[in-house]
Amino acid sequence: MIDFDEPFSGREALAAGHVSRHRLAREFVHLHRDVYIRRGVPATPLRRAKAAWLWSRGRGVLAGVSAAAVHGTRWLDPDAPAELVRGDHVRPVPGIVVRRATRLETCVVDGMAATTPAQTAFDLARRMPLDRVIETIDALCNATDLKVHEIEELAAGNKGAHGIGAVPRVLALVDGGAASPPETRTRLLLIRAGLPQPETQIEVFDGDEFVARADMGWKQWRVLVEYVGAQHWTDPTQRTRDIDRYTVLPELGWTVLHVGADLLYRRPEVFVERVRRALASAGTPV
Incomplete structure:
Protein backbone atom coordinates (compact mmCIF):
# COMPACT_ATOMS: atom_id res chain seq x y z
CA MET A 1 0.00 0.00 0.00
CA PRO A 42 5.83 19.47 4.64
CA ALA A 43 8.90 18.82 2.52
CA THR A 44 11.39 17.68 5.18
CA PRO A 45 15.01 16.85 4.26
CA LEU A 46 14.15 13.14 4.46
CA ARG A 47 11.16 13.50 2.14
CA ARG A 48 13.26 15.57 -0.28
CA ALA A 49 15.84 12.77 -0.27
CA LYS A 50 13.23 10.11 -0.96
CA ALA A 51 11.78 12.21 -3.78
CA ALA A 52 15.23 12.63 -5.34
CA TRP A 53 15.83 8.89 -5.13
CA LEU A 54 12.55 8.19 -6.90
CA TRP A 55 13.34 10.83 -9.53
CA SER A 56 16.68 9.11 -10.22
CA ARG A 57 14.90 5.75 -10.61
CA GLY A 58 17.56 4.19 -8.43
CA ARG A 59 20.44 5.36 -10.61
CA GLY A 60 22.07 7.69 -8.11
CA VAL A 61 23.53 7.79 -4.63
CA LEU A 62 22.08 10.10 -2.00
CA ALA A 63 24.81 12.34 -0.63
CA GLY A 64 25.41 15.42 1.52
CA VAL A 65 22.35 16.63 3.40
CA SER A 66 20.17 13.94 1.79
CA ALA A 67 22.48 11.16 2.97
CA ALA A 68 22.57 12.74 6.42
CA ALA A 69 18.76 12.75 6.44
CA VAL A 70 18.38 9.05 5.59
CA HIS A 71 20.93 8.25 8.31
CA GLY A 72 18.62 9.89 10.84
CA THR A 73 20.37 13.22 11.32
CA ARG A 74 18.20 15.83 13.02
CA TRP A 75 18.11 19.64 12.72
CA LEU A 76 18.97 19.75 9.02
CA ASP A 77 18.06 22.80 6.96
CA PRO A 78 14.47 22.11 5.80
CA ASP A 79 14.96 24.27 2.71
CA ALA A 80 18.20 22.69 1.50
CA PRO A 81 17.89 20.98 -1.90
CA ALA A 82 18.26 17.22 -2.16
CA GLU A 83 21.69 15.93 -3.18
CA LEU A 84 22.52 13.04 -5.50
CA VAL A 85 25.80 11.72 -6.85
CA ARG A 86 25.93 10.11 -10.29
CA GLY A 87 28.78 8.67 -12.31
CA ASP A 88 27.45 10.22 -15.51
CA HIS A 89 26.34 13.68 -16.54
CA VAL A 90 22.74 14.58 -15.69
CA ARG A 91 21.01 17.90 -16.27
CA PRO A 92 20.10 19.56 -12.94
CA VAL A 93 16.46 19.97 -11.98
CA PRO A 94 14.86 22.38 -9.48
CA GLY A 95 15.23 21.11 -5.93
CA ILE A 96 17.95 18.53 -6.65
CA VAL A 97 21.69 19.10 -6.79
CA VAL A 98 23.40 16.43 -8.89
CA ARG A 99 27.15 15.99 -8.49
CA ARG A 100 29.51 13.74 -10.43
CA ALA A 101 31.72 11.31 -8.54
CA THR A 102 32.86 7.72 -8.86
CA ARG A 103 34.99 7.03 -5.78
CA LEU A 104 32.62 6.88 -2.84
CA GLU A 105 31.89 4.74 0.19
CA THR A 106 28.23 3.80 -0.08
CA CYS A 107 25.62 1.74 1.74
CA VAL A 108 21.91 0.99 1.43
CA VAL A 109 19.37 2.57 3.80
CA ASP A 110 15.69 1.62 3.47
CA GLY A 111 16.36 0.40 -0.07
CA MET A 112 18.10 3.62 -1.14
CA ALA A 113 21.80 3.94 -1.99
CA ALA A 114 23.52 6.59 0.10
CA THR A 115 27.00 7.61 1.08
CA THR A 116 28.13 6.06 4.37
CA PRO A 117 28.07 8.23 7.50
CA ALA A 118 31.85 8.73 7.27
CA GLN A 119 31.70 9.67 3.57
CA THR A 120 28.75 11.97 4.26
CA ALA A 121 30.63 13.78 7.02
CA PHE A 122 33.75 14.04 4.86
CA ASP A 123 31.76 15.53 1.99
CA LEU A 124 29.94 18.03 4.19
CA ALA A 125 33.15 19.10 5.96
CA ARG A 126 34.61 20.17 2.62
CA ARG A 127 31.66 22.36 1.57
CA MET A 128 29.57 23.81 4.37
CA PRO A 129 30.33 26.91 6.51
CA LEU A 130 32.34 26.02 9.60
CA ASP A 131 29.83 26.39 12.45
CA ARG A 132 26.94 24.96 10.48
CA VAL A 133 28.92 21.91 9.39
CA ILE A 134 30.09 21.23 12.94
CA GLU A 135 26.46 21.27 14.10
CA THR A 136 25.49 18.94 11.25
CA ILE A 137 28.32 16.45 11.75
CA ASP A 138 27.76 16.51 15.52
CA ALA A 139 24.14 15.51 14.83
CA LEU A 140 25.19 12.88 12.25
CA CYS A 141 27.63 11.33 14.73
CA ASN A 142 24.96 11.42 17.42
CA ALA A 143 22.47 9.64 15.14
CA THR A 144 24.82 6.96 13.79
CA ASP A 145 27.54 6.53 16.43
CA LEU A 146 30.06 7.65 13.81
CA LYS A 147 33.49 8.38 15.30
CA VAL A 148 35.84 11.18 14.27
CA HIS A 149 38.68 8.74 13.62
CA GLU A 150 36.55 7.03 10.94
CA ILE A 151 36.21 10.33 9.07
CA GLU A 152 39.93 11.01 9.50
CA GLU A 153 40.79 7.60 8.04
CA LEU A 154 38.62 8.25 5.00
CA ALA A 155 40.18 11.70 4.57
CA ALA A 156 43.67 10.17 4.68
CA GLY A 157 42.79 8.10 1.63
CA ASN A 158 41.45 11.11 -0.29
CA LYS A 159 44.24 13.65 0.09
CA GLY A 160 43.64 15.23 -3.30
CA ALA A 161 39.91 15.83 -2.80
CA HIS A 162 38.56 19.31 -3.44
CA GLY A 163 38.23 21.33 -0.22
CA ILE A 164 40.10 18.82 1.93
CA GLY A 165 42.06 21.63 3.58
CA ALA A 166 38.98 22.49 5.65
CA VAL A 167 38.53 18.99 7.06
CA PRO A 168 41.11 18.98 9.92
CA ARG A 169 39.76 22.23 11.34
CA VAL A 170 36.21 20.87 11.27
CA LEU A 171 37.05 17.50 12.80
CA ALA A 172 39.05 19.10 15.59
CA LEU A 173 35.79 20.63 16.82
CA VAL A 174 33.32 17.79 16.16
CA ASP A 175 31.78 16.00 19.14
CA GLY A 176 28.94 13.53 18.65
CA GLY A 177 27.89 13.96 22.26
CA ALA A 178 26.12 17.21 21.40
CA ALA A 179 22.40 16.50 21.51
CA SER A 180 21.27 19.71 19.79
CA PRO A 181 22.65 22.66 17.80
CA PRO A 182 22.55 24.97 20.85
CA GLU A 183 24.73 22.48 22.74
CA THR A 184 27.21 22.56 19.86
CA ARG A 185 27.17 26.36 19.86
CA THR A 186 27.68 26.44 23.63
CA ARG A 187 30.69 24.14 23.35
CA LEU A 188 32.21 26.18 20.50
CA LEU A 189 31.71 29.40 22.47
CA LEU A 190 33.63 27.99 25.44
CA ILE A 191 36.47 26.64 23.31
CA ARG A 192 36.85 29.90 21.37
CA ALA A 193 36.95 31.82 24.65
CA GLY A 194 40.15 29.96 25.46
CA LEU A 195 38.66 27.64 28.07
CA PRO A 196 39.63 23.95 28.24
CA GLN A 197 37.68 21.83 25.76
CA PRO A 198 34.69 20.38 27.63
CA GLU A 199 33.70 16.74 27.58
CA THR A 200 30.12 15.99 26.54
CA GLN A 201 27.45 13.78 28.12
CA ILE A 202 29.10 13.51 31.52
CA GLU A 203 27.56 10.89 33.81
CA VAL A 204 27.49 11.59 37.54
CA PHE A 205 27.16 8.86 40.15
CA ASP A 206 26.68 8.83 43.89
CA GLY A 207 28.64 5.70 44.66
CA ASP A 208 27.12 3.12 42.32
CA GLU A 209 23.87 5.04 41.91
CA PHE A 210 23.39 7.02 38.69
CA VAL A 211 22.40 10.61 39.43
CA ALA A 212 22.48 12.60 36.20
CA ARG A 213 23.88 13.02 32.72
CA ALA A 214 25.04 16.57 31.98
CA ASP A 215 25.37 18.16 28.54
CA MET A 216 29.05 19.01 29.01
CA GLY A 217 31.66 19.97 31.55
CA TRP A 218 34.96 19.08 33.17
CA LYS A 219 35.07 16.01 35.38
CA GLN A 220 38.42 16.81 36.96
CA TRP A 221 37.13 20.14 38.25
CA ARG A 222 33.56 18.97 38.87
CA VAL A 223 32.05 21.78 36.81
CA LEU A 224 29.04 21.12 34.56
CA VAL A 225 27.28 23.18 31.89
CA GLU A 226 23.67 22.56 30.95
CA TYR A 227 21.81 24.11 28.05
CA VAL A 228 18.25 24.81 29.19
CA GLY A 229 15.84 24.68 26.26
CA ALA A 230 12.14 25.43 26.24
CA GLN A 231 11.23 21.82 27.09
CA HIS A 232 12.93 22.21 30.47
CA TRP A 233 10.23 24.72 31.38
CA THR A 234 7.18 23.45 29.48
CA ASP A 235 7.48 19.69 30.13
CA PRO A 236 6.37 18.99 33.75
CA THR A 237 8.22 15.67 33.86
CA GLN A 238 11.45 17.25 32.62
CA ARG A 239 11.04 20.17 35.02
CA THR A 240 10.61 17.83 38.00
CA ARG A 241 13.65 15.82 36.96
CA ASP A 242 15.71 19.01 36.62
CA ILE A 243 14.71 20.26 40.07
CA ASP A 244 15.73 16.95 41.64
CA ARG A 245 19.12 16.67 39.98
CA TYR A 246 20.03 20.35 40.35
CA THR A 247 19.47 19.90 44.09
CA VAL A 248 21.55 16.73 44.35
CA LEU A 249 24.51 17.72 42.16
CA PRO A 250 25.77 20.59 44.39
CA GLU A 251 25.42 18.29 47.40
CA LEU A 252 27.86 15.93 45.65
CA GLY A 253 30.36 18.74 45.06
CA TRP A 254 29.46 19.66 41.48
CA THR A 255 29.04 23.22 40.24
CA VAL A 256 26.29 23.49 37.63
CA LEU A 257 26.01 26.44 35.26
CA HIS A 258 22.92 26.95 33.11
CA VAL A 259 22.68 28.69 29.77
CA GLY A 260 19.59 29.45 27.73
CA ALA A 261 19.00 31.05 24.34
CA ASP A 262 19.10 34.64 25.63
CA LEU A 263 22.42 34.15 27.43
CA LEU A 264 23.98 32.16 24.59
CA TYR A 265 23.03 34.44 21.71
CA ARG A 266 22.65 37.91 23.27
CA ARG A 267 25.04 37.90 26.24
CA PRO A 268 27.67 35.25 25.51
CA GLU A 269 30.41 37.23 27.28
CA VAL A 270 28.41 37.09 30.53
CA PHE A 271 28.06 33.32 30.30
CA VAL A 272 31.74 32.81 29.45
CA GLU A 273 32.80 34.89 32.45
CA ARG A 274 30.56 32.86 34.75
CA VAL A 275 32.12 29.64 33.49
CA ARG A 276 35.61 31.11 33.76
CA ARG A 277 35.03 32.07 37.40
CA ALA A 278 33.59 28.66 38.24
CA LEU A 279 36.60 26.91 36.70
CA ALA A 280 39.02 29.24 38.45
CA SER A 281 37.30 28.59 41.81
CA ALA A 282 37.69 24.86 41.14
CA GLY A 283 41.43 25.25 40.59
CA THR A 284 41.53 25.38 36.81
CA PRO A 285 44.41 27.44 35.35
CA VAL A 286 42.27 29.72 33.15
Whole structure:
Protein backbone atom coordinates (compact mmCIF):
# COMPACT_ATOMS: atom_id res chain seq x y z
CA MET A 1 0.00 0.00 0.00
CA ILE A 2 1.32 3.45 -0.89
CA ASP A 3 1.86 5.98 1.90
CA PHE A 4 0.67 9.19 0.26
CA ASP A 5 2.33 11.27 3.00
CA GLU A 6 5.68 10.18 1.56
CA PRO A 7 6.97 10.74 -2.00
CA PHE A 8 5.69 8.12 -4.43
CA SER A 9 5.78 7.23 -8.10
CA GLY A 10 2.67 8.48 -9.84
CA ARG A 11 3.08 5.90 -12.59
CA GLU A 12 3.18 3.03 -10.08
CA ALA A 13 0.24 4.40 -8.10
CA LEU A 14 -1.86 4.67 -11.27
CA ALA A 15 -0.87 1.19 -12.47
CA ALA A 16 -1.82 -0.35 -9.10
CA GLY A 17 -5.17 1.45 -9.06
CA HIS A 18 -4.42 3.32 -5.83
CA VAL A 19 -5.24 6.68 -7.38
CA SER A 20 -6.97 8.07 -10.47
CA ARG A 21 -5.44 10.66 -12.79
CA HIS A 22 -8.07 13.17 -11.66
CA ARG A 23 -7.28 12.59 -7.97
CA LEU A 24 -3.53 12.67 -8.65
CA ALA A 25 -3.86 16.12 -10.21
CA ARG A 26 -6.23 17.45 -7.54
CA GLU A 27 -4.89 16.08 -4.24
CA PHE A 28 -1.16 15.76 -4.79
CA VAL A 29 1.84 17.96 -5.49
CA HIS A 30 4.08 17.15 -8.46
CA LEU A 31 7.61 17.30 -6.98
CA HIS A 32 9.71 15.93 -9.84
CA ARG A 33 9.21 13.82 -12.95
CA ASP A 34 6.72 11.10 -11.88
CA VAL A 35 7.19 11.95 -8.18
CA TYR A 36 4.24 13.15 -6.08
CA ILE A 37 3.25 13.73 -2.46
CA ARG A 38 -0.01 14.58 -0.74
CA ARG A 39 -0.77 18.30 -0.87
CA GLY A 40 0.03 20.07 2.41
CA VAL A 41 2.63 17.58 3.64
CA PRO A 42 5.83 19.47 4.64
CA ALA A 43 8.90 18.82 2.52
CA THR A 44 11.39 17.68 5.18
CA PRO A 45 15.01 16.85 4.26
CA LEU A 46 14.15 13.14 4.46
CA ARG A 47 11.16 13.50 2.14
CA ARG A 48 13.26 15.57 -0.28
CA ALA A 49 15.84 12.77 -0.27
CA LYS A 50 13.23 10.11 -0.96
CA ALA A 51 11.78 12.21 -3.78
CA ALA A 52 15.23 12.63 -5.34
CA TRP A 53 15.83 8.89 -5.13
CA LEU A 54 12.55 8.19 -6.90
CA TRP A 55 13.34 10.83 -9.53
CA SER A 56 16.68 9.11 -10.22
CA ARG A 57 14.90 5.75 -10.61
CA GLY A 58 17.56 4.19 -8.43
CA ARG A 59 20.44 5.36 -10.61
CA GLY A 60 22.07 7.69 -8.11
CA VAL A 61 23.53 7.79 -4.63
CA LEU A 62 22.08 10.10 -2.00
CA ALA A 63 24.81 12.34 -0.63
CA GLY A 64 25.41 15.42 1.52
CA VAL A 65 22.35 16.63 3.40
CA SER A 66 20.17 13.94 1.79
CA ALA A 67 22.48 11.16 2.97
CA ALA A 68 22.57 12.74 6.42
CA ALA A 69 18.76 12.75 6.44
CA VAL A 70 18.38 9.05 5.59
CA HIS A 71 20.93 8.25 8.31
CA GLY A 72 18.62 9.89 10.84
CA THR A 73 20.37 13.22 11.32
CA ARG A 74 18.20 15.83 13.02
CA TRP A 75 18.11 19.64 12.72
CA LEU A 76 18.97 19.75 9.02
CA ASP A 77 18.06 22.80 6.96
CA PRO A 78 14.47 22.11 5.80
CA ASP A 79 14.96 24.27 2.71
CA ALA A 80 18.20 22.69 1.50
CA PRO A 81 17.89 20.98 -1.90
CA ALA A 82 18.26 17.22 -2.16
CA GLU A 83 21.69 15.93 -3.18
CA LEU A 84 22.52 13.04 -5.50
CA VAL A 85 25.80 11.72 -6.85
CA ARG A 86 25.93 10.11 -10.29
CA GLY A 87 28.78 8.67 -12.31
CA ASP A 88 27.45 10.22 -15.51
CA HIS A 89 26.34 13.68 -16.54
CA VAL A 90 22.74 14.58 -15.69
CA ARG A 91 21.01 17.90 -16.27
CA PRO A 92 20.10 19.56 -12.94
CA VAL A 93 16.46 19.97 -11.98
CA PRO A 94 14.86 22.38 -9.48
CA GLY A 95 15.23 21.11 -5.93
CA ILE A 96 17.95 18.53 -6.65
CA VAL A 97 21.69 19.10 -6.79
CA VAL A 98 23.40 16.43 -8.89
CA ARG A 99 27.15 15.99 -8.49
CA ARG A 100 29.51 13.74 -10.43
CA ALA A 101 31.72 11.31 -8.54
CA THR A 102 32.86 7.72 -8.86
CA ARG A 103 34.99 7.03 -5.78
CA LEU A 104 32.62 6.88 -2.84
CA GLU A 105 31.89 4.74 0.19
CA THR A 106 28.23 3.80 -0.08
CA CYS A 107 25.62 1.74 1.74
CA VAL A 108 21.91 0.99 1.43
CA VAL A 109 19.37 2.57 3.80
CA ASP A 110 15.69 1.62 3.47
CA GLY A 111 16.36 0.40 -0.07
CA MET A 112 18.10 3.62 -1.14
CA ALA A 113 21.80 3.94 -1.99
CA ALA A 114 23.52 6.59 0.10
CA THR A 115 27.00 7.61 1.08
CA THR A 116 28.13 6.06 4.37
CA PRO A 117 28.07 8.23 7.50
CA ALA A 118 31.85 8.73 7.27
CA GLN A 119 31.70 9.67 3.57
CA THR A 120 28.75 11.97 4.26
CA ALA A 121 30.63 13.78 7.02
CA PHE A 122 33.75 14.04 4.86
CA ASP A 123 31.76 15.53 1.99
CA LEU A 124 29.94 18.03 4.19
CA ALA A 125 33.15 19.10 5.96
CA ARG A 126 34.61 20.17 2.62
CA ARG A 127 31.66 22.36 1.57
CA MET A 128 29.57 23.81 4.37
CA PRO A 129 30.33 26.91 6.51
CA LEU A 130 32.34 26.02 9.60
CA ASP A 131 29.83 26.39 12.45
CA ARG A 132 26.94 24.96 10.48
CA VAL A 133 28.92 21.91 9.39
CA ILE A 134 30.09 21.23 12.94
CA GLU A 135 26.46 21.27 14.10
CA THR A 136 25.49 18.94 11.25
CA ILE A 137 28.32 16.45 11.75
CA ASP A 138 27.76 16.51 15.52
CA ALA A 139 24.14 15.51 14.83
CA LEU A 140 25.19 12.88 12.25
CA CYS A 141 27.63 11.33 14.73
CA ASN A 142 24.96 11.42 17.42
CA ALA A 143 22.47 9.64 15.14
CA THR A 144 24.82 6.96 13.79
CA ASP A 145 27.54 6.53 16.43
CA LEU A 146 30.06 7.65 13.81
CA LYS A 147 33.49 8.38 15.30
CA VAL A 148 35.84 11.18 14.27
CA HIS A 149 38.68 8.74 13.62
CA GLU A 150 36.55 7.03 10.94
CA ILE A 151 36.21 10.33 9.07
CA GLU A 152 39.93 11.01 9.50
CA GLU A 153 40.79 7.60 8.04
CA LEU A 154 38.62 8.25 5.00
CA ALA A 155 40.18 11.70 4.57
CA ALA A 156 43.67 10.17 4.68
CA GLY A 157 42.79 8.10 1.63
CA ASN A 158 41.45 11.11 -0.29
CA LYS A 159 44.24 13.65 0.09
CA GLY A 160 43.64 15.23 -3.30
CA ALA A 161 39.91 15.83 -2.80
CA HIS A 162 38.56 19.31 -3.44
CA GLY A 163 38.23 21.33 -0.22
CA ILE A 164 40.10 18.82 1.93
CA GLY A 165 42.06 21.63 3.58
CA ALA A 166 38.98 22.49 5.65
CA VAL A 167 38.53 18.99 7.06
CA PRO A 168 41.11 18.98 9.92
CA ARG A 169 39.76 22.23 11.34
CA VAL A 170 36.21 20.87 11.27
CA LEU A 171 37.05 17.50 12.80
CA ALA A 172 39.05 19.10 15.59
CA LEU A 173 35.79 20.63 16.82
CA VAL A 174 33.32 17.79 16.16
CA ASP A 175 31.78 16.00 19.14
CA GLY A 176 28.94 13.53 18.65
CA GLY A 177 27.89 13.96 22.26
CA ALA A 178 26.12 17.21 21.40
CA ALA A 179 22.40 16.50 21.51
CA SER A 180 21.27 19.71 19.79
CA PRO A 181 22.65 22.66 17.80
CA PRO A 182 22.55 24.97 20.85
CA GLU A 183 24.73 22.48 22.74
CA THR A 184 27.21 22.56 19.86
CA ARG A 185 27.17 26.36 19.86
CA THR A 186 27.68 26.44 23.63
CA ARG A 187 30.69 24.14 23.35
CA LEU A 188 32.21 26.18 20.50
CA LEU A 189 31.71 29.40 22.47
CA LEU A 190 33.63 27.99 25.44
CA ILE A 191 36.47 26.64 23.31
CA ARG A 192 36.85 29.90 21.37
CA ALA A 193 36.95 31.82 24.65
CA GLY A 194 40.15 29.96 25.46
CA LEU A 195 38.66 27.64 28.07
CA PRO A 196 39.63 23.95 28.24
CA GLN A 197 37.68 21.83 25.76
CA PRO A 198 34.69 20.38 27.63
CA GLU A 199 33.70 16.74 27.58
CA THR A 200 30.12 15.99 26.54
CA GLN A 201 27.45 13.78 28.12
CA ILE A 202 29.10 13.51 31.52
CA GLU A 203 27.56 10.89 33.81
CA VAL A 204 27.49 11.59 37.54
CA PHE A 205 27.16 8.86 40.15
CA ASP A 206 26.68 8.83 43.89
CA GLY A 207 28.64 5.70 44.66
CA ASP A 208 27.12 3.12 42.32
CA GLU A 209 23.87 5.04 41.91
CA PHE A 210 23.39 7.02 38.69
CA VAL A 211 22.40 10.61 39.43
CA ALA A 212 22.48 12.60 36.20
CA ARG A 213 23.88 13.02 32.72
CA ALA A 214 25.04 16.57 31.98
CA ASP A 215 25.37 18.16 28.54
CA MET A 216 29.05 19.01 29.01
CA GLY A 217 31.66 19.97 31.55
CA TRP A 218 34.96 19.08 33.17
CA LYS A 219 35.07 16.01 35.38
CA GLN A 220 38.42 16.81 36.96
CA TRP A 221 37.13 20.14 38.25
CA ARG A 222 33.56 18.97 38.87
CA VAL A 223 32.05 21.78 36.81
CA LEU A 224 29.04 21.12 34.56
CA VAL A 225 27.28 23.18 31.89
CA GLU A 226 23.67 22.56 30.95
CA TYR A 227 21.81 24.11 28.05
CA VAL A 228 18.25 24.81 29.19
CA GLY A 229 15.84 24.68 26.26
CA ALA A 230 12.14 25.43 26.24
CA GLN A 231 11.23 21.82 27.09
CA HIS A 232 12.93 22.21 30.47
CA TRP A 233 10.23 24.72 31.38
CA THR A 234 7.18 23.45 29.48
CA ASP A 235 7.48 19.69 30.13
CA PRO A 236 6.37 18.99 33.75
CA THR A 237 8.22 15.67 33.86
CA GLN A 238 11.45 17.25 32.62
CA ARG A 239 11.04 20.17 35.02
CA THR A 240 10.61 17.83 38.00
CA ARG A 241 13.65 15.82 36.96
CA ASP A 242 15.71 19.01 36.62
CA ILE A 243 14.71 20.26 40.07
CA ASP A 244 15.73 16.95 41.64
CA ARG A 245 19.12 16.67 39.98
CA TYR A 246 20.03 20.35 40.35
CA THR A 247 19.47 19.90 44.09
CA VAL A 248 21.55 16.73 44.35
CA LEU A 249 24.51 17.72 42.16
CA PRO A 250 25.77 20.59 44.39
CA GLU A 251 25.42 18.29 47.40
CA LEU A 252 27.86 15.93 45.65
CA GLY A 253 30.36 18.74 45.06
CA TRP A 254 29.46 19.66 41.48
CA THR A 255 29.04 23.22 40.24
CA VAL A 256 26.29 23.49 37.63
CA LEU A 257 26.01 26.44 35.26
CA HIS A 258 22.92 26.95 33.11
CA VAL A 259 22.68 28.69 29.77
CA GLY A 260 19.59 29.45 27.73
CA ALA A 261 19.00 31.05 24.34
CA ASP A 262 19.10 34.64 25.63
CA LEU A 263 22.42 34.15 27.43
CA LEU A 264 23.98 32.16 24.59
CA TYR A 265 23.03 34.44 21.71
CA ARG A 266 22.65 37.91 23.27
CA ARG A 267 25.04 37.90 26.24
CA PRO A 268 27.67 35.25 25.51
CA GLU A 269 30.41 37.23 27.28
CA VAL A 270 28.41 37.09 30.53
CA PHE A 271 28.06 33.32 30.30
CA VAL A 272 31.74 32.81 29.45
CA GLU A 273 32.80 34.89 32.45
CA ARG A 274 30.56 32.86 34.75
CA VAL A 275 32.12 29.64 33.49
CA ARG A 276 35.61 31.11 33.76
CA ARG A 277 35.03 32.07 37.40
CA ALA A 278 33.59 28.66 38.24
CA LEU A 279 36.60 26.91 36.70
CA ALA A 280 39.02 29.24 38.45
CA SER A 281 37.30 28.59 41.81
CA ALA A 282 37.69 24.86 41.14
CA GLY A 283 41.43 25.25 40.59
CA THR A 284 41.53 25.38 36.81
CA PRO A 285 44.41 27.44 35.35
CA VAL A 286 42.27 29.72 33.15
